[in-house]
Amino acid sequence: MMTAEQEKQITGYLIFQKLPLDILFEIKDHMISQVLEIQINDHLDFDEAFHKAKKLWESEFKLTNYYAFYSEKIPVIVKKIVKERYNNILKKSLLFGLISFGVNLILIYFSDSTETYASFFRAQNCLFILAPLLVLASNYKMRKYIKRDFKYKGRLFYTMYQQNMGLLMVCTTSMAQIISKEGKYTYLFFKMGDTADISSVLVTILFPFITQVMIIFFLINFFEHKKTIIRLQNFLNPSVG
Numbered sequence: 001m002m003t004a005e006q007e008k009q010i011t012g013y014l015i016f017q018k019l020p021l022d023i024l025f026e027i028k029d030h031m032i033s034q035v036l037e038i039q040i041n042d043h044l045d046f047d048e049a050f051h052k053a054k055k056l057w058e059s060e061f062k063l064t065n066y067y068a069f070y071s072e073k074i075p076v077i078v079k080k081i082v083k084e085r086y087n088n089i090l091k092k093s094l095l096f097g098l099i100s101f102g103v104n105l106i107l108i109y110f111s112d113s114t115e116t117y118a119s120f121f122r123a124q125n126c127l128f129i130l131a132p133l134l135v136l137a138s139n140y141k142m143r144k145y146i147k148r149d150f151k152y153k154g155r156l157f158y159t160m161y162q163q164n165m166g167l168l169m170v171c172t173t174s175m176a177q178i179i180s181k182e183g184k185y186t187y188l189f190f191k192m193g194d195t196a197d198i199s200s201v202l203v204t205i206l207f208p209f210i211t212q213v214m215i216i217f218f219l220i221n222f223f224e225h226k227k228t229i230i231r232l233q234n235f236l237n238p239s240v241g
Contacts, residue, residue, distance in 0.1 A: 002032060006046050010035070017061045017075055020157040022228045024051070025235065027077065031057065032126065069163050082160050089220045090213075099211035100124070104208075108191050114184045118190075121183035125208060128215045129175050132168055137220060145229050158232060161225035167218045174211045183208070 010031055014024045031053055038049040063073035069082065069125060111117035136143075136163055144150055145158060185204040188194035195201075 001047070003049055006050075007032065009050065015156060018156070019075065019078060020150050020160045020162070021232055022159045023058075023078055023081055024156065025232070026081075030241060037085070037106050085160070085224075089217055089224070093213045093217040095119065096216045097209055101205075101209055104186070105190065111187060111191070114182065114187050117187040118182035118184065121181075121186075122179050123177055123217065123230055125179050125212075126235050128212050129172055129179070132215060132219060132222075135222060136168075139222075139226065142226055142229070146225070157227040161221050161228065162222045167214060167221070171211060171218055174207075175215065178208050178211060186230045 011024075012026060014028055014031070019027065019055070035046070035049045035053045038044060038052050039046065042049065042209070044052070057077075060077035060197070061075045064076050064077045064079055065073055068081065069086065070180045074082075104121075107124065108117060108118040111120060146160065148163070150158070157163070181204070184203055185197060185200040191199075214231075
């Protein structure tokens with residue numbers, strides 16, 4: 001059995017590694033189990049077993065770059081976990097993006113002119129600005145937790161998802177540009193079979209699709225962040241609620 005002081009030593013060591021709080025607690029459980037296992041199997045005291053465990057984890061805490069989401073270097077283990085979880089979120093975002101694209105094709109089918117489709121096009125894409133704004137407005141109590149620089153006791157990020165909250169600004173700016181357009185090249189291509197300006201068709205298809213996927217990614221990311229924050233708060237303040 002591990003004492004509270006010994007567990008505190010492991011926590012302090014992981015804090016020193018600059019892990020986001022959610023990943024820290026996840027790794028802490030693994031490390032505690034590993035230290036206990038080493039103590040039993042190798043007949044070592046805590047300090048010796050902890051030293052051996054740290055050696056085993058050494059390569060995981062080496063710093064590396066992950067430019068897609070982090071401006072500063074992060075531990076290898078964080079990159080592995082972040083990459084896996086973000087890949088899952090991206091797959092879901094792409095699926096919902098494809099569903100939205102399918103809806104767009106249906107709107108083209110029901111449009112009888114470029115003007116009608118332009119109204120549909122703008123209305124559909126307006127939803128992708130309204131949705132995140134409504135989510136943020138209905139979760140206003142979360143406002144401090146979505147700040148990129150907000151840290152637990154001024155030392156650690158609360159969750160790995162916190163790094164992507166700034167994505168909304170890029171998304172909304174891009175979507176505002178899309179809404180100012182008519183999307184007529186997509187209509188002319190799918191409804192009229194017009195291939196005269198294929199480059200404009202591709203831009204009109206891809207730009208909204210990519211932006212929608214990014215906004216969906218933000219929304220899923222936000223809810224994962226919120227869910228993790230609630231779990232952490234319950235862990236850190238078990239008497240609350």
